[in-house]
Amino acid sequence: MQQSLFDFIEQYIILTEEEKKCITDLDIFRSVKKGTLLLSEGQCSRSSIFVLKGLIRTFYIVDGEEKTTEFYAEMEGISPPCVLSGLPSELYISCVEDAMISVSDPGMESEVFRKFPRFESLCRILSEQLLSKNQCNFDTYKTSSPEQRYLHLLKNRSDLLNRVPQHQLASYLGIKPQSLSRLRARLVKKKK
Amino acid sequence: MQQSLFDFIEQYIILTEEEKKCITDLDIFRSVKKGTLLLSEGQCSRSSIFVLKGLIRTFYIVDGEEKTTEFYAEMEGISPPCVLSGLPSELYISCVEDAMISVSDPGMESEVFRKFPRFESLCRILSEQLLSKNQCNFDTYKTSSPEQRYLHLLKNRSDLLNRVPQHQLASYLGIKPQSLSRLRARLVKKKK
DNA sequence: TGATTTTCTTAACTTAAGTGAACGTTTCGA
DNA sequence: TCGAAACGTTCACTTAAGTTAAGAAAATCA
Numbered sequence: 001m002q003q004s005l006f007d008f009i010e011q012y013i014i015l016t017e018e019e020k021k022c023i024t025d026l027d028i029f030r031s032v033k034k035g036t037l038l039l040s041e042g043q044c045s046r047s048s049i050f051v052l053k054g055l056i057r058t059f060y061i062v063d064g065e066e067k068t069t070e071f072y073a074e075m076e077g078i079s080p081p082c083v084l085s086g087l088p089s090e091l092y093i094s095c096v097e098d099a100m101i102s103v104s105d106p107g108m109e110s111e112v113f114r115k116f117p118r119f120e121s122l123c124r125i126l127s128e129q130l131l132s133k134n135q136c137n138f139d140t141y142k143t144s145s146p147e148q149r150y151l152h153l154l155k156n157r158s159d160l161l162n163r164v165p166q167h168q169l170a171s172y173l174g175i176k177p178q179s180l181s182r183l184r185a186r187l188v189k190k191k192k
Numbered sequence: 193m194q195q196s197l198f199d200f201i202e203q204y205i206i207l208t209e210e211e212k213k214c215i216t217d218l219d220i221f222r223s224v225k226k227g228t229l230l231l232s233e234g235q236c237s238r239s240s241i242f243v244l245k246g247l248i249r250t251f252y253i254v255d256g257e258e259k260t261t262e263f264y265a266e267m268e269g270i271s272p273p274c275v276l277s278g279l280p281s282e283l284y285i286s287c288v289e290d291a292m293i294s295v296s297d298p299g300m301e302s303e304v305f306r307k308f309p310r311f312e313s314l315c316r317i318l319s320e321q322l323l324s325k326n327q328c329n330f331d332t333y334k335t336s337s338p339e340q341r342y343l344h345l346l347k348n349r350s351d352l353l354n355r356v357p358q359h360q361l362a363s364y365l366g367i368k369p370q371s372l373s374r375l376r377a378r379l380v381k382k383k384k
Numbered sequence: 385t386g387a388t389t390t391t392c393t394t395a396a397c398t399t400a401a402g403t404g405a406a407c408g409t410t411t412c413g414a
Numbered sequence: 415t416c417g418a419a420a421c422g423t424t425c426a427c428t429t430a431a432g433t434t435a436a437g438a439a440a441a442t443c444a
Contacts, residue, residue, distance in 0.1 A: 060335055067335040084324045091331075117309075124316035131323040132276045138330045139283075142366055143252055143259040146401080166422060174334055179401050181423050186400090338431080358392060371431050373393050378430090 001029055001100055004052045008075050012122055019116055026112075028102040032095050039080055039093040046105040050077035054099025055163055059092050059171070068171040071096070071160055096164060146175045147183055193221055193292055196244045200267050204314055211308055218304075220294040224287050231272055231285040238297040240271035246291025247355055251284050251363070260363040263288070263352055288356060338367045339375055 002024060006015055015023075029052070032038065038056065039045050049056065051072050058078060059068045069091075072078050082089040083106065113120040144152065150173055153160060160169065170180035194216060198207055207215075221244070224230065231237050233253065241248065243264050250270060251260045261283075264270050274281040275298065305312040336344065342365055345352060352361065362372035 058331075060331065062335055069331045069334050079320070079324065081324050081328050084321060113313075120313060120316055121305075124312055124319060127316060127319045127323055128271070129276060131319055131326060132271065132273050134323060134326050134330065136273050138326065138333070139252065139261045141330070142261050142333065143254050165420095167420095175400095176402060177422070178403085178424085182401085185423085357390090359390095367430095368432060369392070370394085370433085374431085377393085 001052060002102075004075075005029075005050065005102055008050075009122070012125070013118060019119075022112060022115060026104070026108055028104050028108070030101050030103055032099050032101060034095050034098050036095040037092065038095065038101075039082075039089055039091060041090055041092060042088045044082055044086065044088055045080060046083055046107075047103045048077065048079035048083055048105065049093065050102045050104075051075070052100040052102060054101075055096040056099060056101070057094055057096045057164075057168065059094070059168075060090060061092065066092075066168075066171060068168045071157075071164065071172070073159070073163075096168075141174075146173050146179070147187070149173050150180070150183060150187075193244060194294075196267075197242065197294055200242075201314070204317070205310060211311075214304060214307060218296070218300055220296050220300070222293050222295055224291050224293060226287050226290050228287040229284065230287065230293075231274075231281055231283060233282055233284060234280045236274055236278065236280055237272060238275055238299075239295045240269065240275055240297065241285065242269035242294045242296070243267070244292040244294060246293070247288040248291060248293070249286055249288045249356075249360065251286070251360075252282060253284065258284075258360075258363060260360045263349075263356065263364070265351070265355075288360075333366075338365050338371070339379070341365045342372070342375060342379075 005023070006020060009015060032054075038049060039047075041061065049072070051074055053074060056072050056078075057068055058070045058072070058080075059066045061067070070078070078093065080089055080091050080093065081087075082091070109123070113123075140152065141149065153169075153173070164172075166180060167177040170177040173180065175183070197215070198212060201207060224246075230241060230248065231239075241264075243266055245266060248264050248270075249260055250262045250264070250272075251258045253259070262270070270285065272281055272283050272285065273279075274283070301315070305315075332344065333341065345361075345365070356364075358372060359369040362369040365372065367375070
């Protein structure tokens with residue numbers, strides 16, 4: 001299972017046996033059941049999550065209503081705001097499917113950076129890439145309508161359509177479930 | 193002028209004279225006039241920008257229409273997607289006000305990292321913070337209506353209201369200028 | 385300064401999302 | 415396996431943004 005984490009890292013740098021052992025020794029791999037809440041409002045978690053298998057989802061609760069903001073599938077990771085801010089979380093993280101994840105915290109990271117400085121270099125590059133990607137996604141969201149966002153999802157992450165309940169998808173697109181139903185009906189009619 | 197860059201960095205690490213000289217020698221400071229385009233569609237720029245004074249704005253042109261995605265004021269920086277991707281830019285960057293900026297590229301950065309490794313450590317931390325902040329902003333955008341986004345702007349970045357033309361603000365909020373006018377009129381009426 | 389362009393607002397009409405409700409289907413736990 | 419809860423769709427109505435157009439105000443520059 002940890003092999004898939006090694007595979008991910010080795011897209012960037014080839015790991016020595018010593019480095020692999022160091023990662024293994026951290027004992028960061030966890031198996032979690034569908035529906036598990038990995039983070040709840042009010043918690044001051046220090047844990048960053050990397051998804052090895054399965055699917056997790058982040059959301060807020062605004063006026064008693066879940067607002068899904070992102071899905072994280074294989075080889076994607078999330079470090080919730082509370083990890084850096086130290087403030088109680090407003091974010092929830094929950095398991096959409098049974099999943100294998102790795103869980104780390106800033107303490108582990110600095111330990112690894114101390115032992116193997118090139119890991120910090122890798123993390124700088126990765127977080128710059130993530131930042132850039134995140135900004136692009138934000139820009140795409142801002143410049144699209146719900147319908148365009150749905151079509152974009154259909155094209156680029158169609159796996160989500162089968163893995164995620166409609167009402168979570170709707171929320172992710174920024175609309176209500178009823179509106180997603182209608183939107184889909186409208187598109188089918190247009191196509192004819 | 194470069195002092196304000198030093199001030200920014202020294203919020204995190206105190207610079208030695210040697211480090212300051214290294215930065216000064218890079219000759220990265222530029223003065224730019226209002227209206228100047230710092231990046232246009234199609235360009236493969238390698239330049240990241242940090243704003244020391246003034247205001248710049250990023251936008252796309254979609255169906256012949258400008259879509260403003262972000263404003264960068266004092267002590268904020270932007271590394272456009274093309275810097276990392278190497279692909280021709282779809283993003284525009286333009287100067288909203290006369291500005292003083294610093295312009296760097298990946299080559300300069302690796303030179304500085306080589307001479308002073310702790311700069312890479314600082315950059316990792318900064319980009320992790322930026323990523324976290326960017327994700328929070330994205331989440332706030334996703335979970336808000338245009339009206340809520342306007343009120344949020346009023347509360348948190350009210351300086352922009354005076355520094356930026358309405359139609360650019362409207363675009364930034366994800367609506368048309370006419371809708372922003374109407375929204376404002378609606379709010380005034382509500383207040384009474 | 386005067387002319388021209390850009391910007392901002394208002395208005396009437398259109399389009400699409402929000403709301404509340406109903407109803408059939410699926411899921412899940414006792 | 416039965417019953418309750420959650421889920422997805424449809425409908426009628428409401429609300430707010432998009433569109434088109436017009437006119438007033440402000441900024442720009444020759």
